[in-house]
Amino acid sequence: MNRNIYDDNVFFEKYSQMERSTKGLSGAGEWETLQQLLPDFNGKRVLDLGCGFGWHCQYAIEHGAKAVTGVDGSEKMLTVAKEKTSSTIRYIHMPIEEAAFDEQSYDVVISSLALHYIESFEQVARKVARCLVANGDFVFSVEHPVFTAYGSQDWYYAEDGSIAHFPVDRYFYEGERTTNFLGENVVKYHKTLTTYLQALIGEGFELTAVVEPQPSQHLLDTVKGMKDELRRPMMLIIAAKKK
Numbered sequence: 598m599n600r601n602i603y604d605d606n607v608f609f610e611k612y613s614q615m616e617r618s619t620k621g622l623s624g625a626g627e628w629e630t631l632q633q634l635l636p637d638f639n640g641k642r643v644l645d646l647g648c649g650f651g652w653h654c655q656y657a658i659e660h661g662a663k664a665v666t667g668v669d670g671s672e673k674m675l676t677v678a679k680e681k682t683s684s685t686i687r688y689i690h691m692p693i694e695e696a697a698f699d700e701q702s703y704d705v706v707i708s709s710l711a712l713h714y715i716e717s718f719e720q721v722a723r724k725v726a727r728c729l730v731a732n733g734d735f736v737f738s739v740e741h742p743v744f745t746a747y748g749s750q751d752w753y754y755a756e757d758g759s760i761a762h763f764p765v766d767r768y769f770y771e772g773e774r775t776t777n778f779l780g781e782n783v784v785k786y787h788k789t790l791t792t793y794l795q796a797l798i799g800e801g802f803e804l805t806a807v808v809e810p811q812p813s814q815h816l817l818d819t820v821k822g823m824k825d826e827l828r829r830p831m832m833l834i835i836a837a838k839k840k
Contacts, residue, residue, distance in 0.1 A: 644707070666703075670691065714784075718793060731839060802837035802839055
């Protein structure tokens with residue numbers, strides 16, 4: 598098993614101080630949009646790919662899920678998840694790429710900002726299609742292809758230090774990108790919008806929503822610099838149903 602960046606002591610400490618880590622779902626800027634796209638969890642078997650601290654697993658349990666499984670490649674993330682969430686949640690320490698699930702063993706599969714760390718989305722779509730029941734739901738968020746294309750994931754600044762624009766380049770050259778996240782070099786994988794959508798369609802999914810979430814008005818009014826987030830998309834949320 599390759600070492601997960603979230604198991605690096607320095608990186609993990611920095612990530613643990615982010616609002617989405619300390620405040621849970623309410624600290625995630627995209628949560629308001631993602632929440633609206635989630636299906637009814639009541640009585641469902643739910644799988645969370647890249648579950649991190651387990652916030653979405655806990656949400657599913659609190660909203661009536663019959664059984665919830667969280668999978669993550671970071672031992673440190675899962676240690677926190679087990680401490681802060683319901684003991685009824687089953688956690689599996691394993692990279693998403695290596696995890697295997699029984700056919701038609703879940704009613705809902707969710708994933709939050711994890712799949713851009715995976716090289717092949719086609720492989721993920723195939724895995725999810727196999728483990729979902731007919732009419733099962735797959736809802737996930739990833740970093741937007743516009744955000745991942747160039748690689749740096751930082752603005753281009755003018756000579757006076759102000760933001761000039763956001764760079765987009767090599768869009769159709771999919772693959773590995775190294776970016777600076779929380780002061781550390783982190784490897785992610787750029788994929789085009791076509792790759793995400795066609796992989797789902799090819800595995801028999803029906804798209805039910807494709808959303809580029811924007812900051813809430815509250816964040817725009819209260820967080821310095823948040824209005825610049827309207828200048829380019831940072832995230833993409835897709836909801837699909839297995840036919």
